[in-house]
Amino acid sequence: MDKINSEEHNKSLNRLFRPRTVAIYEAKSKISYFIEGFIQQGYDLNNLFLISSTEDEISGIKCFKSYDKLPVESIDLLILSVRRELLIPSLKDIFSRIDVKFIHIFTAGTGEADEIGMQIERELKELLDKKPNTRAIGPNCMGIYSPRGKVAYYPSFPIESGNIGLIFQSGDLHSRFIKFGNKKYNLHFSKGISIGNCVDIQISEVLDHFNNDDEIDLICVYFEGFSTLHPKAGINLFNVLKNLKKPVLFMRGGNTERAKKAVISHTGSIATKNKIWDAIYNQTPIIEVPPSVDTLINYTYLFYNYINRFKRLKKKIVYPKDKKVLVVLWSGGFGILATDILTELGLKMPYFEGESIKKLQEIYPSKIGSLANPLDLPWISNTKEYYQISKTAIEEKDIDLVIVETDAWRDIENERFKSYYNNLLNLKKYTESKNKVFILILHEYPSKSREIFYEKLIGDKFIVFPTVKSAAETFLKLYEYGIKLNKKINS
Amino acid sequence: MDKINSEEHNKSLNRLFRPRTVAIYEAKSKISYFIEGFIQQGYDLNNLFLISSTEDEISGIKCFKSYDKLPVESIDLLILSVRRELLIPSLKDIFSRIDVKFIHIFTAGTGEADEIGMQIERELKELLDKKPNTRAIGPNCMGIYSPRGKVAYYPSFPIESGNIGLIFQSGDLHSRFIKFGNKKYNLHFSKGISIGNCVDIQISEVLDHFNNDDEIDLICVYFEGFSTLHPKAGINLFNVLKNLKKPVLFMRGGNTERAKKAVISHTGSIATKNKIWDAIYNQTPIIEVPPSVDTLINYTYLFYNYINRFKRLKKKIVYPKDKKVLVVLWSGGFGILATDILTELGLKMPYFEGESIKKLQEIYPSKIGSLANPLDLPWISNTKEYYQISKTAIEEKDIDLVIVETDAWRDIENERFKSYYNNLLNLKKYTESKNKVFILILHEYPSKSREIFYEKLIGDKFIVFPTVKSAAETFLKLYEYGIKLNKKINS
Numbered sequence: 001m002d003k004i005n006s007e008e009h010n011k012s013l014n015r016l017f018r019p020r021t022v023a024i025y026e027a028k029s030k031i032s033y034f035i036e037g038f039i040q041q042g043y044d045l046n047n048l049f050l051i052s053s054t055e056d057e058i059s060g061i062k063c064f065k066s067y068d069k070l071p072v073e074s075i076d077l078l079i080l081s082v083r084r085e086l087l088i089p090s091l092k093d094i095f096s097r098i099d100v101k102f103i104h105i106f107t108a109g110t111g112e113a114d115e116i117g118m119q120i121e122r123e124l125k126e127l128l129d130k131k132p133n134t135r136a137i138g139p140n141c142m143g144i145y146s147p148r149g150k151v152a153y154y155p156s157f158p159i160e161s162g163n164i165g166l167i168f169q170s171g172d173l174h175s176r177f178i179k180f181g182n183k184k185y186n187l188h189f190s191k192g193i194s195i196g197n198c199v200d201i202q203i204s205e206v207l208d209h210f211n212n213d214d215e216i217d218l219i220c221v222y223f224e225g226f227s228t229l230h231p232k233a234g235i236n237l238f239n240v241l242k243n244l245k246k247p248v249l250f251m252r253g254g255n256t257e258r259a260k261k262a263v264i265s266h267t268g269s270i271a272t273k274n275k276i277w278d279a280i281y282n283q284t285p286i287i288e289v290p291p292s293v294d295t296l297i298n299y300t301y302l303f304y305n306y307i308n309r310f311k312r313l314k315k316k317i318v319y320p321k322d323k324k325v326l327v328v329l330w331s332g333g334f335g336i337l338a339t340d341i342l343t344e345l346g347l348k349m350p351y352f353e354g355e356s357i358k359k360l361q362e363i364y365p366s367k368i369g370s371l372a373n374p375l376d377l378p379w380i381s382n383t384k385e386y387y388q389i390s391k392t393a394i395e396e397k398d399i400d401l402v403i404v405e406t407d408a409w410r411d412i413e414n415e416r417f418k419s420y421y422n423n424l425l426n427l428k429k430y431t432e433s434k435n436k437v438f439i440l441i442l443h444e445y446p447s448k449s450r451e452i453f454y455e456k457l458i459g460d461k462f463i464v465f466p467t468v469k470s471a472a473e474t475f476l477k478l479y480e481y482g483i484k485l486n487k488k489i490n491s
Numbered sequence: 492m493d494k495i496n497s498e499e500h501n502k503s504l505n506r507l508f509r510p511r512t513v514a515i516y517e518a519k520s521k522i523s524y525f526i527e528g529f530i531q532q533g534y535d536l537n538n539l540f541l542i543s544s545t546e547d548e549i550s551g552i553k554c555f556k557s558y559d560k561l562p563v564e565s566i567d568l569l570i571l572s573v574r575r576e577l578l579i580p581s582l583k584d585i586f587s588r589i590d591v592k593f594i595h596i597f598t599a600g601t602g603e604a605d606e607i608g609m610q611i612e613r614e615l616k617e618l619l620d621k622k623p624n625t626r627a628i629g630p631n632c633m634g635i636y637s638p639r640g641k642v643a644y645y646p647s648f649p650i651e652s653g654n655i656g657l658i659f660q661s662g663d664l665h666s667r668f669i670k671f672g673n674k675k676y677n678l679h680f681s682k683g684i685s686i687g688n689c690v691d692i693q694i695s696e697v698l699d700h701f702n703n704d705d706e707i708d709l710i711c712v713y714f715e716g717f718s719t720l721h722p723k724a725g726i727n728l729f730n731v732l733k734n735l736k737k738p739v740l741f742m743r744g745g746n747t748e749r750a751k752k753a754v755i756s757h758t759g760s761i762a763t764k765n766k767i768w769d770a771i772y773n774q775t776p777i778i779e780v781p782p783s784v785d786t787l788i789n790y791t792y793l794f795y796n797y798i799n800r801f802k803r804l805k806k807k808i809v810y811p812k813d814k815k816v817l818v819v820l821w822s823g824g825f826g827i828l829a830t831d832i833l834t835e836l837g838l839k840m841p842y843f844e845g846e847s848i849k850k851l852q853e854i855y856p857s858k859i860g861s862l863a864n865p866l867d868l869p870w871i872s873n874t875k876e877y878y879q880i881s882k883t884a885i886e887e888k889d890i891d892l893v894i895v896e897t898d899a900w901r902d903i904e905n906e907r908f909k910s911y912y913n914n915l916l917n918l919k920k921y922t923e924s925k926n927k928v929f930i931l932i933l934h935e936y937p938s939k940s941r942e943i944f945y946e947k948l949i950g951d952k953f954i955v956f957p958t959v960k961s962a963a964e965t966f967l968k969l970y971e972y973g974i975k976l977n978k979k980i981n982s
Contacts (some may be wrong), residue, residue, distance in 0.1 A: 113859065169823075170827070172822030172824040179933070184936055254830075256831050257834075259830035259834065261842060266824070266861070266867075267865070292828060312554030331664070333662070333665075333757070334664065334784075339753045340746045341783070343749040368600045372757040443667070444848045445675055446942075
């Protein structure tokens with residue numbers, strides 16, 4: 001019997017991300033990163049209880065010898081870290097002594113390991129099913145990240161919160177996403193969960209919770225498979241997916257037959273058929289993400305910035321309705337490759353000729369370079385004509401995506417640079433005022449001036465991608481989401 | 492009439508890359524990067540002649556008022572930078588005054604611009620055809636980079652030489668390749684040419700020259716199209732391509748119909764049919780590169796390191812004969828995605844079971860992680876078992892490609908790290924002693940410790956890629972080249 005997926009329950013998942021009391025058993029120096037995580041986030045240490053039979057103090061916090069000594073009778077979140085052989089006896093012992101709302105079962109080596117581990121999972125489920133007021137995530141997972149709840153399992157996770165929700169069936173990828181996404185693109189998160197083997201709480205439940213959580217506007221999922229103990233997990237997930245109110249970027253691992261074998265030894269889940277997934281992508285508004293964390297981060301970056309831009313302006317989000325692209329170059333050779341890449345990906349690249357090119361030539365008549373799209377006139381990038389031509393081109397063809405190639409300048413204090421940078425700011429402002437997408441391409445290479453320039457751009461909320469390919473593929477996902485939304489409204 | 496493609500001529504192209512005397516006309520401060528390029532490379536400034544009617548000195552070098560004042564009667568390389576209207580009269584004037592072996596026509600706005608520019612190119616060709624001892628590259632190009640000849644058109648180009656040859660129909664991409672390739676992967680070059688609109692010297696001629704040049708072991712081409720003035724350029728190129736003795740990484744721009752339009756306004760060339768190119772890729776040993784400079788740099792990086800490894804050992808190069816891959820993980824979640832990516836790309840990923848997994852389990856029996864390939868045991872990465880298991884796995888399945896995921900360590904002075912790093916060095920050594928490919932994956936993110944670690948790895952000649960996808964795609968090109976070579980030998 002699956003536990004209920006009710007509104008009441010949704011409310012109660014809140015506690016998982018905002019626990020008033022936390023206990024860690026068995027607390028050990030080896031897992032002090034959990035403790036450091038809480039400390040770093042500013043969690044009230046009076047409500048963090050370490051239980052250890054062997055250690056007196058970890059990271060400056062004194063340890064309790066057993067549950068009996070705790071000054072509270074109820075624990076909102078218990079982080080359970082014991083050898084797998086001790087999981088069942090520990091849980092029985094805990095249940096007999098104290099009231100626990102949520103358990104994060106950290107222990108690995110269960111369902112993903114062997115038949116003995118699988119048996120432990122069956123017993124776990126049985127035990128938990130008898131305690132409807134106690135819910136558990138895991139086993140084999142890193143747990144919760146919730147900056148508003150001041151919970152983190154690594155001290156390096158950002159303290160500032162945002163509006164992204166994460167549900168990951170891999171602790172490593174979950175951690176990587178948070179750290180890299182924050183460092184690289186300044187992403188901020190509302191709630192994240194490394195959910196593991198899903199013996200009790202299912203992905204569908206957390207997803208449903210996030211879908212109804214006003215602090216979350218965008219959800220990323222890394223999915224490997226369903227627990228064999230939950231035969232209805234698939235249909236439950238599908239039902240949640242059908243009724244999503246916000247963008248969900250959905251990445252699956254185990255798409256190939258060979259990887260399905262690997263999934264078994266990773267989370268012990270049953271990987272699902274690709275055909276079924278094709279149907280799910282078709283029938284629900286979720287956005288498919290290829291198997292790459294970098295790609296998932298890229299997609300999130302654009303959605304996050306796009307959504308938050310509208311939020312800041314208190315405007316309803318309008319997604320791209322078409323895929324007409326204008327490219328403004330920094331170098332001519334790049335333009336040919338960009339044209340190849342963009343048209344191969346299916347974007348439309350209006351060619352300026354006849355009356356429309358005349359309009360542009362009136363602003364800047366030139367024999368060198370090109371105004372035909374790509375616009376190839378980097379040598380005037382610091383002049384008002386650069387802005388005028390680009391703006392006119394956007395207007396003329398009702399462009400949906402503006403891609404501007406840029407490059408780092410050695411001296412960002414000189415007037416030429418300042419005029420150029422102003423052009424970029426104004427073009428961004430103009431494009432976004434039309435509810436369109438503005439992306440800068442800054443090629444990746446090791447250089448101090450590039451680093452400085454990149455920081456400046458990210459600070460000014462430019463969307464910056466290293467390649468035209470990644471920019472275009474990401475834009476297409478935003479476009480695809482808009483199309484899906486539209487279809488849903490019209491159906 | 493095309494100029495001859497004889498052995499004599501091949502010899503003479505040498506001079507283009509090792510000019511004993513260079514003149515720049517019209518020398519201007521605006522193009523001082525040319526001059527700085529020569530200075531930086533250590534070119535004998537007594538043999539660099541600046542000709543300017545307006546300036547007395549540029550970058551510390553005095554200018555001559557006219558050709559008549561030069562202390563020499565012959566110039567090996569003339570860099571010609573005049574407005575397009577002055578190209579023909581300037582050339583006629585030069586020819587009447589001095590003997591010139593090679594001209595680099597820098598001037599843009601000719602065949603790629605309009606009918607007037609096209610007419611200028613026709614006249615240029617006519618003029619040059621009458622001077623069989625004077626050859627020209629361009630117009631509309633950046634020219635020559637040749638560290639052994641002490642020639643560079645940018646001061647930032649590396650002085651140290653290597654064994655890569657570049658032929659690019661885009662000055663921007665040529666420059667980017669040299670700068671990024673050197674900075675990112677420590678690539679070094681023998682000769683590079685930004686060749687432009689190809690009014691006189693053809694891509695096929697330079698390619699043939701490079702093919703017979705013992706200083707070059709690997710050639711990269713960026714191709715946009717043929718000059719309309721050279722109807723036989725296509726068949727000439729094909730004939731050279733058929734008889735290549737070394738790897739040529741061939742990237743085309745203008746593959747899509749939309750980009751073909753853009754090519755016209757970039758180099759004024761006729762882009763060619765994709766079907767023809769499919770046949771060419773099939774019938775010649777060249778390696779197709781998708782339209783991305785980053786990808787071309789990646790491919791070059793692996794070929795360059797691979798070739799030079801054998802050269803250092805004075806061994807005959809052996810290319811991969813199969814594509815069996817072993818993955819050694821840093822994190823479990825990554826393993827599923829890696830498996831998906833690798834198998835989707837067509838690599839073989841032997842699954843360890845039965846007798847073969849028993850062998851591995853004898854070295855390290857564990858319930859956590861996996862030995863089935865991917866090897867998932869990062870927590871023992873600093874132990875001798877890590878090396879032993881990986882080595883045994885490589886041996887057991889005669890692995891062709893070893894991919895090891897790694898990550899930066901904050902402290903690279905501690906013993907754990909040193910043991911780990913030794914494992915990496917030993918695994919690389921072992922793999923390479925079997926003539927196999929060893930690639931590290933170090934994910935990209937902004938971090939000082941990552942930077943330091945990356946530098947260390949590149950210094951120790953590790954092949955480092957940021958994603959498993961780029962690593963695998965690049966390996967497959969090496970494999971493809973081996974297959975093509977084999978087919979050629981057997982046919």
